[in-house]
Amino acid sequence: MRVAHLGDSSAGRELVEGMMGAGHDVVKLEDPGDLREFQALVVGVGDARLEATVEMLESFVFDGLIVIHTCLSRGVQVLDPLEAHGVVAVAAAPFAQKRWAISALDELGETIASLIVGEMGATTVEYRDTERPGLAARVYYARMLRRLARHADLFEDEPPELLGNVDSEEIVAAFYAIEEPGLRRSYLESARRLGEVELREELELWALQEENK
Structure with missing residues (x-):
């Protein structure tokens, strides 16, 4: 095809x-x-x-x-x-x-x-369409944690494909589907740290702005 x-x-x-x-x-x-x-x-x-x-x-x-x-x-x-x-x-x-x-x-x-x-x-x-925003938020949160663990050398021998790619703009979009306050805080902390260690300045800045609201 x-x-x-x-x-x-x-x-x-x-x-x-x-x-x-x-x-x-x-x-x-x-x-x-x-x-x-x-x-x-x-x-x-x-x-x-x-x-x-x-x-x-x-x-x-x-x-x-x-x-x-x-x-x-x-x-x-x-x-x-x-x-x-x-x-x-x-x-x-x-x-x-x-x-x-x-x-x-x-x-x-x-x-x-x-x-x-x-x-x-x-x-x-x-x-279903209604299930996907929440799914995306959970998936991206898990991927951020895994990537941060890799940066901390906790998964240094793990194949890169197991870490899962996650685009900054998708991290941002998925955040707004999260309703639980504790998860929102943890998500933002992870996004800010990921932005810092992977030099994603726009992601780090967005997370800082959301944390200060």
């Missing part, structure tokens, strides 16, 4: 790398006007940019195109404007080693998501 890749999120890169490993032809999308040359599109952007990206794509998608977004905190309904044009809409994002959270609007989308993830040697778990 010929696949276009839009965006630079770590989850998007993980998906397209897995698809390439399974034999799919993946090309970075430079011009949305070229979409008709592809059978599928991976939208690898974070929560903050996803809706604007979907709006931009409305003029270019077509009936039968498979569109997969890889933002863990958002479900498939964010793709509704594209589904109105006949696309097969799927949300698929990694949340644990070889496990992907998926959401789809219909059985066809679920089947396609399961096949693509299965080709990568991973399994899928279906989550």
